[in-house]
Amino acid sequence: MSILGGGIFKGMGVTLRNFVGSYFRKERLTTNDYSWRPENKLPQSIGDYPKEEGEQLSDTTTVNHYSRNFPMLLHDTGEPMDTIRCVACRICERECPPQCIYIEKSTEKKEDADGKPQFYPAKFDIDVSVCMSCQICVEVCPFDAIVMNSQFELSTPDRFGGLLVRRDDLLKSNDYYHKIHPQEAASRDQKMADEKAAKEAKKKAAAEKVKAAAEAKAAAAEAANESKKDTE
Amino acid sequence: MTLAAPNYELLHQEGLETSLLEISMGPHHPSTHGVFRMDVKLDGETVVDLKPVFGYLHRNHEKLAENMTYLSSMPFTDRLDYFNSMTNNWAYALAAEKLIEVEVPERAEYLRVIMAELTRLVNHVTLVGFFMNDLGALGTPLMYAFREREKILDLFEQASGARMMCNYFRFGGLRNDVPEGWLDRTREVVDRFPAFLDEYERLLCENEIILSRTQGVGNLSRELAVNAGITGPMLRASGVNYDLRKVDAYGIYDRFKFRVPYTDGDTGDCYDRFMIRMLEMRESVAILKQALADIPEGDIIGKVSKVFKPKPAEVYGRIEGPKGELGFYLIADGTTKPYRYRVRPPSLINLTVLRDMCLGGQIADAVIILGSIDIVLGEVDR
Amino acid sequence: MSELSHESLLNEFPEALWDEAAGAVILPAVNARTIAEWLLASGWDYCSNVTGVDYLEAEVKEKITNDAGETETVTRTEPGRIDVVYHLYSMANKTGPLIIKQRTGREGATVKSLTPVWRSCDLQEREVYDLFGVDFKGHPDQRRILMWDEFEGHPMRRDYTEPFDYEWEPTPHAEILEKHQRGKVIV
Numbered sequence: 001m002s003i004l005g006g007g008i009f010k011g012m013g014v015t016l017r018n019f020v021g022s023y024f025r026k027e028r029l030t031t032n033d034y035s036w037r038p039e040n041k042l043p044q045s046i047g048d049y050p051k052e053e054g055e056q057l058s059d060t061t062t063v064n065h066y067s068r069n070f071p072m073l074l075h076d077t078g079e080p081m082d083t084i085r086c087v088a089c090r091i092c093e094r095e096c097p098p099q100c101i102y103i104e105k106s107t108e109k110k111e112d113a114d115g116k117p118q119f120y121p122a123k124f125d126i127d128v129s130v131c132m133s134c135q136i137c138v139e140v141c142p143f144d145a146i147v148m149n150s151q152f153e154l155s156t157p158d159r160f161g162g163l164l165v166r167r168d169d170l171l172k173s174n175d176y177y178h179k180i181h182p183q184e185a186a187s188r189d190q191k192m193a194d195e196k197a198a199k200e201a202k203k204k205a206a207a208e209k210v211k212a213a214a215e216a217k218a219a220a221a222e223a224a225n226e227s228k229k230d231t232e
Numbered sequence: 233m234t235l236a237a238p239n240y241e242l243l244h245q246e247g248l249e250t251s252l253l254e255i256s257m258g259p260h261h262p263s264t265h266g267v268f269r270m271d272v273k274l275d276g277e278t279v280v281d282l283k284p285v286f287g288y289l290h291r292n293h294e295k296l297a298e299n300m301t302y303l304s305s306m307p308f309t310d311r312l313d314y315f316n317s318m319t320n321n322w323a324y325a326l327a328a329e330k331l332i333e334v335e336v337p338e339r340a341e342y343l344r345v346i347m348a349e350l351t352r353l354v355n356h357v358t359l360v361g362f363f364m365n366d367l368g369a370l371g372t373p374l375m376y377a378f379r380e381r382e383k384i385l386d387l388f389e390q391a392s393g394a395r396m397m398c399n400y401f402r403f404g405g406l407r408n409d410v411p412e413g414w415l416d417r418t419r420e421v422v423d424r425f426p427a428f429l430d431e432y433e434r435l436l437c438e439n440e441i442i443l444s445r446t447q448g449v450g451n452l453s454r455e456l457a458v459n460a461g462i463t464g465p466m467l468r469a470s471g472v473n474y475d476l477r478k479v480d481a482y483g484i485y486d487r488f489k490f491r492v493p494y495t496d497g498d499t500g501d502c503y504d505r506f507m508i509r510m511l512e513m514r515e516s517v518a519i520l521k522q523a524l525a526d527i528p529e530g531d532i533i534g535k536v537s538k539v540f541k542p543k544p545a546e547v548y549g550r551i552e553g554p555k556g557e558l559g560f561y562l563i564a565d566g567t568t569k570p571y572r573y574r575v576r577p578p579s580l581i582n583l584t585v586l587r588d589m590c591l592g593g594q595i596a597d598a599v600i601i602l603g604s605i606d607i608v609l610g611e612v613d614r
Numbered sequence: 615m616s617e618l619s620h621e622s623l624l625n626e627f628p629e630a631l632w633d634e635a636a637g638a639v640i641l642p643a644v645n646a647r648t649i650a651e652w653l654l655a656s657g658w659d660y661c662s663n664v665t666g667v668d669y670l671e672a673e674v675k676e677k678i679t680n681d682a683g684e685t686e687t688v689t690r691t692e693p694g695r696i697d698v699v700y701h702l703y704s705m706a707n708k709t710g711p712l713i714i715k716q717r718t719g720r721e722g723a724t725v726k727s728l729t730p731v732w733r734s735c736d737l738q739e740r741e742v743y744d745l746f747g748v749d750f751k752g753h754p755d756q757r758r759i760l761m762w763d764e765f766e767g768h769p770m771r772r773d774y775t776e777p778f779d780y781e782w783e784p785t786p787h788a789e790i791l792e793k794h795q796r797g798k799v800i801v
Contacts, residue, residue: 007438014435015372027424030375066393066408095539097304134307134399139407140538148393287760292745292769458659458705461734472705479708546636548663548701548711559663561699576663576701584736613760 066184068135068148070128071101072177073170076113080171081120083113085145088121092137092146100130101137124167128154144188150180252280255595259288263366263599266609270586270598277594282587289613297573302328302403303538305573310397312575313611315355318347318388319553321401326482327549327560328403331542337531340405341484345523346418347391347400348483348551349516350384353425355554356465356509356516357381359606363506364436366603367445373436380428383421390414403540405533415524422520429513437507446503450589450601453499460584464556466605468493469500469508476552488522490515502604541568555579555606575614579607618657618709626652638699638713646716646726647752653702654731658712661728663701664738666746668720668772670694694720696748700728700735718748720771727753745770 021028076083088105104123112118137146149172156162178185258269267288273281293312297305309324310317322344329336336344361377385395391410392400400407436442452462457470467474475492477485493511495504542564550559556578563572582605590598620639624632627649631640641649671694677685696718703710716725727750729735739750740759747768750756758765767774 005440007440007443011435011439014431017431018376027379030379066391066411067389068393091539095301095304097300097307132307132397133394134397135393135407136304136307140303287758287762290760294745295770456733459733460736461661461732474705474708544635546638546713548713550662557662559701561663561665561701563667572665572667574663574665576665580737580741581734584733 072149100127129163293614307399317398318351323558325401330547334404334534334536339530342527352554363603404536465508469504505604577611579611650731658702660703660705661732666742667697723748
């Protein structure tokens with residue numbers, strides 16, 4: 001330290017550099033630059049917010065690839081309840097850390113998208129006032145039935161009912177999922193297709209095994225018959 | 233500093249009545265970094281007694297975790313020290329991985345180190361900003377600190393989907409791989425960081441006001457620091473070379489070349505604690521550069537089922553968090569839920585010596601001493 | 615300096631028990647403080663973690679070999695207890711941990727405070743006192759730490775039941791919570 005107050009002047013120099021520099025270089029600004037975000041995905045002005053009750057912002061409010069807000073239920077192409085993927089196994093309900101999921105299993109089975117009779121959720125409620133967007137339900141779901149939505153304009157004047165999202169409001173199509181999380185949806189579809197193929201291959205192998213066993217049995221029986229004939 | 237007792241008799245002779253002043257600083261005092269209270273007894277402006285009072289944010293995190301599965305309490309660890317959710321996740325994952333014995337893939341280990349060191353940068357840069365705020369340098373240093381922090385939080389958001397409640401680590405690895413181009417963006421941020429640190433040091437480290445306010449204030453001797461279980465930068469500022477990244481070498485820290493800054497004296501004051509953090513940030517940048525240079529491709533998570541039942545065992549996993557040793561003590565009893573789940577919070581234990589450091593000092597110094605300890609009430613109260 | 619391991623502790627104080635399953639040394643109630651001072655003097659300078667563990671009374675089935683040489687399953691009742699666990703490390707030698715435990719009954723739980731030996735136990739023992747209701751004999755400032763002073767009960771005990779929530783209000787979440795409390799969801 002040469003002169004008293006030298007350190008202070010040095011510091012002042014830094015502030016001056018930042019002040020002047022902020023006119024020329026964006027990274028000197030203390031306010032942040034969000035240019036990496038996809039364009040026009042966030043509401044730009046007050047007019048972009050929904051005006052009427054129930055009206056939603058555009059479908060694609062994805063902020064970035066991994067952004068997670070509240071869960072939604074997926075269904076395949078077709079009528080939502082005919083192609084719902086959820087089979088009400090209630091793993092997500094058990095694993096949900098803040099316990100915001102409420103499921104009631106149906107009493108009878110119904111055909112799912114593949115035509116296989118399955119249970120379905122008679123009730124599937126998510127209390128979004130409790131949900132903490134942790135994505136644990138998505139990870140534990142063995143049927144890829146629940147994924148994260150990116151819809152965040154959920155304000156409601158009704159404190160009690162309005163924040164409890166029911167099954168039919170939670171149901172979204174796979175196409176919608178592809179729109180909001182393209183990469184994730186593609187990889188999930190790929191994974192499901194792989195699993196299905198593996199299952200079918202296994203089934204086929206099992207069937208062939210059964211067939212082979214039956215053939216072998218038949219052959220053995222025939223051989224036995226023939227030997228019987230021989231002894232006769 | 234020794235406290236000279238005022239001569240009360242003399243004061244009475246002169247017709248002046250005097251008594252000790254009891255002040256409850258907090259829980260809404262702006263300098264206490266949250267809902268924290270200091271019951272201070274003052275003689276004039278000199279601190280005669282000080283009692284930390286907390287628990288306003290207590291939610292019994294441990295009991296909550298004992299009533300849910302191992303995976304379910306992972307997002308709750310984010311809320312302990314909400315500046316450093318990544319390192320909280322890591323400490324918990326490290327303890328649980330001891331229970332289930334799963335191998336973490338190479339790429340995940342590298343990403344864990346990258347995330348932890350970025351978290352350290354976030355924490356230290358925020359702490360220094362708030363520390364200056366406590367000193368009265370309102371605004372400017374904090375704004376510059378937050379500008380840099382924001383860049384790292386953007387990286388977190390791109391990788392994990394959330395800026396602060398990342399919930400990114402899983403037993404045996406990480407939840408998802410980082411998106412395309414993330415590593416390049418991180419390299420950019422890391423490469424620019426030393427220039428910011430240079431500038432920040434020019435702004436603060438020689439400032440005469442800061443020097444006179446912090447040097448010799450809040451002295452903590454080495455013996456007391458060790459005996460009181462102080463950890464992290466605060467311990468190293470008192471002259472103990474103890475960093476779990478070197479001692480335990482958990483994860484893959486033994487592969488990186490970095491130094492552990494610590495003072496050579498027997499005591500540490502507020503300035504030492506501030507400088508140790510500035511130096512630690514440079515070492516974090518060094519680790520980040522090495523990790524980003526040789527991160528391999530590969531899997532992101534080992535083979536582990538989402539719901540598991542570990543064999544009965546007791547484990548204690550600890551890491552060097554930005555605030556100190558963050559430990560998780562788990563007792564498994566063969567069910568899906570931990571029988572006992574305990575967090576060893578560095579913020580809480582570092583508060584042990586708050587009274588010792590403040591006694592005899594000025595009331596204004598108590599504020600900066602608390603600021604230099606670096607507490608987060610989410611972790612103190614749990 | 616003696617070797618930093620549990621064996622040297624057990625050699626010095628044969629009355630201490632070694633719990634193989636937990637990897638911990640159980641200190642006898644009588645001279646816990648003396649042992650702690652010896653440990654500090656022999657190099658365990660850093661007490662990292664202090665916590666309590668509550669075990670309810672449980673029925674344990676175990677196989678034993680009786681006098682006739684046959685194995686039979688015997689059910690015995692394990693009395694409830696509270697363990698206070700200390701994790702010790704050595705900063706000077708960079709080794710550890712050594713886990714020591716103090717064991718006490720659930721009713722009128724009392725152990726020796728180790729705060730005079732390691733200052734780091736101060737706030738943590740207060741926390742154990744607050745949440746588990748263990749009385750630390752010799753603690754310099756034993757008060758509630760996280761709960762407020764008027765609070766009754768010890769929340770971390772396993773048989774603790776929540777009092778009536780006077781702030782309760784009907785939310786749609788109530789039915790979910792109720793279902794969870796009935797134990798239908800939690801496995």
